[in-house]
Amino acid sequence: MLKYNWVIEMNYIGSKYSILSYIDEVIEDFTKPKKNTIFCDIFAGTGVVSKYFKEKGYNIIANDIQYFSYVTLKGLIENSDELKFEKLYKKHIDPFSCLNGLNGKKGFIYKNYTLEGTMKREYRRNYFTSINALKIDAMRIKIEKWKKRKTITEQEYFYLLACLIEASDKVANTASVYEAFLKNTKRSAEKVIEIKPLELIFKNKNYEIYNEDSKNLIRKIKGDILYLDPPYNTRKYDTNYHMLETIALYDNPKIKGVTGIRDENSKKSNYCIKSKALNELEDLIENADFKYILLSYNDEGIIPIEEIERIMKKFGNYKRYEKRHKRFKSDCDRDYKKDYTIEYIHCLEKK
Numbered sequence: 001m002l003k004y005n006w007v008i009e010m011n012y013i014g015s016k017y018s019i020l021s022y023i024d025e026v027i028e029d030f031t032k033p034k035k036n037t038i039f040c041d042i043f044a045g046t047g048v049v050s051k052y053f054k055e056k057g058y059n060i061i062a063n064d065i066q067y068f069s070y071v072t073l074k075g076l077i078e079n080s081d082e083l084k085f086e087k088l089y090k091k092h093i094d095p096f097s098c099l100n101g102l103n104g105k106k107g108f109i110y111k112n113y114t115l116e117g118t119m120k121r122e123y124r125r126n127y128f129t130s131i132n133a134l135k136i137d138a139m140r141i142k143i144e145k146w147k148k149r150k151t152i153t154e155q156e157y158f159y160l161l162a163c164l165i166e167a168s169d170k171v172a173n174t175a176s177v178y179e180a181f182l183k184n185t186k187r188s189a190e191k192v193i194e195i196k197p198l199e200l201i202f203k204n205k206n207y208e209i210y211n212e213d214s215k216n217l218i219r220k221i222k223g224d225i226l227y228l229d230p231p232y233n234t235r236k237y238d239t240n241y242h243m244l245e246t247i248a249l250y251d252n253p254k255i256k257g258v259t260g261i262r263d264e265n266s267k268k269s270n271y272c273i274k275s276k277a278l279n280e281l282e283d284l285i286e287n288a289d290f291k292y293i294l295l296s297y298n299d300e301g302i303i304p305i306e307e308i309e310r311i312m313k314k315f316g317n318y319k320r321y322e323k324r325h326k327r328f329k330s331d332c333d334r335d336y337k338k339d340y341t342i343e344y345i346h347c348l349e350k351k
Contacts, residue, residue: 015048016048017048024053027225030294031225033058036059041053041061043064043228043229044063044073045064047072047073054080055201061223065211066238067248068241068248070209072162072165074155078158080203080205095160099139106134107140108252109247114130126173126181128172135193140250143164163196163197164195166198167196168193168243170191171192172243180259223290225291225292228284228294228296230280233272234274242260246262282314293312293348295344295346296345298342298344316348317349320347321344321347
C-alpha cells in the first residue's frame, strides 16, 4: 500500500501557502461557513488553497487554465480514495519503484532542455542534467503507455503525472520559475530525480475540477464561497511555467528562443493587462452565483484598491481585511523595493 506523505513544495508565483490560516480566519469571520459548504477556488494554481479547505471538509470546485495545474488538481484534489493500482500490483509491479528504476530515454525534454541534448542546436539550454531529463522522458512515456493500455485508471494516471511534475520541479536548474535557466548547475539540480507518492486527503465530499477560462466557467457553476486569487501584475504564467506545461502535456510542441518556450498563442490573463483587469473582475463578480466572494489582492496589484471597493459595493455588503506578507521573489524580480507586500482580502456578500 502506498504511503501518501510527500507534499507539494513548488515555488509558485502568488502562492498562498504561507497565509492559509489568515484566509481561513477571514472566511470564518466573514461567511460563518456551514456544513456542506461549496468552496470554489477558480484560480487554483498548484491547489494549496483547495487542498487546505478539502482537509477542512468543504466540497471543492477547483479550476486553472494551465494544464499542469489542472493535472495537479485532478491528481490531488479530485482523488479522494485509496489508489490501488490493481493491474500493476497483480503483475507485482510497484508503480513508483518501476518508474524510478527505468532506463533513460532520449525524448523531448532531453533533446531540447539539456546541454548535451542541445549541443548542436542554435540555443544551448541547461534546465536539467542529462540523467534527470532522460529519466523524466522515460517516466512520462511509461505513464502514457500505462494509460493507453488501460493498465492504470484515469485517477491513477493524473496522480502519477502530478507526482512527476513535482519531482521534476525539485531537480530543475532554475532560480525559481522557468523564464530562465541557470548557467551553472546548482546543487539541488544535480540530485537524481525520484518520484514519490504525494499526499492525498481522504474525505467523503464532492470535488469538481476544471481547466477553463474563469470568465466562461463562472457562468456554469454555483456554490457558497468563491475565492479569487487572480494574477496581480504583468507576469505571464505560461512563460514562467512552460516546462511543467510541456511535461504535463508531452505533446512535442514547437518551441522558440533561448529558453525554449512553447510557440503558441499566449494564455496571458486579462488580469495581467492594466486596461482590461478591472472590467474582467467586474464581469466575474456580476456573473458569480455565489453568496460570498473573497478576493486576495496585494498592494502591488494593477487594480487600485479603491476600484475594487467601488465594484464590490455595487453588488452587496463589502469588508476588507489586510495583513503584511513576505514578498515572492523570482529570478526575474530584480527591482523590488521592499521585502513584503500588504495582502488584502476584499470580501463581498452578494445581495
